[in-house]
Amino acid sequence: MTRDFIELATTGTTPASVAGMSVQYLPGSPSGSSRWQATPLSGSVDPGARFLVAEAAGGAGTVELPTPDVTGSINMSATTGTVALATGTTPLTCLTAVDCAADSRIVDLVGYGSAVVRETSPAPAPSATTSVFRTTSADTDNNSTDFVVGPPSPQNSAGEKPGGPSGAIDARIRDIQGTTRTSPLVGKVVRVPGIVTATRAFGSSRGFWMQDPQPDNDPRTSEGLFVFTGSVTPPVAVGDAVTVTGTGAEYRPASGYQTTTQLTSATWTTDSRGNELPNPVVITENTVPGEYTPQPGGSIESLPLEPSKYALDFWEAHEGELVSVADVRAVSSTTAFNEVFVTTKPGEHPNARGGSVYLGYDQTNTGIVKIQSLIPFSQRPFPKANTGDVLTGITAGPVEYSQFGGYTLQASILGELKDNGLAREVTGKQNGGELAVATYNVENLSAVDDQAKFDGLARGIIDHLSSPDIVTLEEIQDNNGPTGVNDGVVAADQTLKRFVDAIVAAGGPRYEWRQIDPQDMTDGGEPGGNIRVGFLFNPQRVSFVDRPGGNATTAVDVVADQKNKNPQLSISPGRVDPTNPAWRTSRKPLACEFVFHGKTVFVIANHFASKGGDQPVHGINQPPVRSSEVQREQQATVLRGFIDKLFAADPNADLVVAGDLNDYQFSPTLRTLTQGGALTALMNTLPESERYSYVFDGNSQVLDHILVSKALKKVDYDVVHINAEFAERSSDHDPQIVRFLP
Structure with missing residues (x-):
């Protein structure tokens, strides 16, 4: 508003005369020399109406008051002060709350902000763009409970609001909502009636919903609307009949998303209270x-x-x-x-x-x-x-x-x-001749995490996965996790040691680990975390074949074993084509060679590029653009090239490809990896109702996979549901396990 203002109202049923009275103002922290300033009043306040007193002009506002009933010249503080309605026009003299409470000339008084003179406690502090309102007609003599801060909504005795009687378009809610997703009245100032049906009194998107109790017969037009008041709690109550003046707007939270139709810069009058709500x-x-x-x-x-x-x-x-x-x-x-x-x-x-x-x-x-x-x-x-x-x-x-x-x-x-008693699953234990390989996204695990997270993940490995022989891990972070950004720390030995120690403390075997540190800030994920894939393995059950030379940028290759005519990896562990552009800002697959009961088994751990950047399923573009699929298809092609090289050397190679591929079982990514039948995606061997390892927006869906070569025998596969469906969990992914005979 361009001017300070004071409003009066009456709870009586007949007009209340204010002739010979005054509104007066005192600074919030008065000194001995402070003086009340007075504006004489005339006329009367009608029941259900307001009486508007304009005071001094300020520099912060841009909206003119409606024509005031009385005009004064008091320059009022935007954040703290005291206003009184007094009998007579002689300035008051009291400078304390006690003295003012004893002054019989004061009809009513409100102190706001840090005001010394107030009733019980001061009302909240407004600002240059907000004002203080009485929430109900009740007067408890406690300014802090009787008043709230909200958008300014000055109204004169004629019912005029900012912009004058012709400054707004009279409309119904259905006119604002329209018959498409966007309002035909965006940018227009409208005046619209409705019943307050709900309020949001917290957060940065406060406001209230109102609904027209007299709907039309068009099923396309909504009869409800949100009135946005920003971070200010609206001084309305459910059941209030209000007339709101505001600007039609569409709020879009981000590109590609739908919008919310709402009113902004709103002012309103309360026409009645306690009305029956429309039926839902x-x-x-x-x-x-x-x-x-x-x-x-x-x-x-x-x-x-x-x-x-x-x-x-x-x-x-x-x-x-x-x-x-x-x-x-x-x-x-x-x-x-x-x-x-x-x-x-x-x-x-x-x-x-x-x-x-x-x-x-x-x-x-x-x-x-x-x-x-x-x-x-x-x-x-x-x-x-x-x-x-x-x-x-x-x-x-x-x-x-x-x-x-x-x-x-x-x-x-x-x-x-x-509570329907959902239980965490437990998989079967592998027998002596079976090799058990699991995959587990441990959700940004770093050495700075609480011990409770390590203990929860350890129980998952021991109690629910029954101590697999090999575990591919995704989202292992460096030793200081996201706390170190661009600090050069990439080692994850402390993270993995805490994990292994927690497994031992939970009664499990002492696993060993293998992984390769990435280059700093190159593999995506949480900034500073340097996530990577890695392996745990039980040396009492399986042997790791270590071949030196693996680092962040050296590519693993398939080479012939001249003695046994079988393929082997050039380095183990080794990253698959790590400098290929397909892996930009993404994790690189890690290939390893194991020996189980004298037989070589190859395992590749993976964590493909995320779905970040895809348009939402519920967005404005249909079908949504899934731009992230492009990179994952490239990654699948690169990985498939390495796999084909292994099978070219030995069509009967024992191979497990596991990890968070960040894609669905029906996606192009999985088609690339499984085309020709070289690999079987085990998720697709389950009944449709069991195909999930992750829950997003209420959909039980697939991101994690285990794929196996046709050489494996007696394959037994299980998705072990211990996290994704639970409010209390150690990760947002469920692990998976495959048991087989090499």
């Missing part, structure tokens, strides 16, 4: 369409919504509206961000442990929706769910689009969590 849209297993989204080969933003045909269109057509679900099953664990994904379609691609598997680019699970809570965690902590648990009863609130996970039910009513 009840979501059942048959409510959301089975087809996910149109596939125009580009942006879907301008397409007319078809909420009866497409799931994304359905949710967009209800953006901002109240929806409810009942007795929904969690298809993810509760995340670190206090959110959980549930399914409204219990029969959609279920697995035996309660999740929903992701089986193809054209088989998106349309029943999944994310749940967050609008209830302050101090009142009710967010439930810690595991996959398969159930939110019983009703969960309800407005729909919002999120960058992380897509459409989200912001729960103002949250169901009770029922």
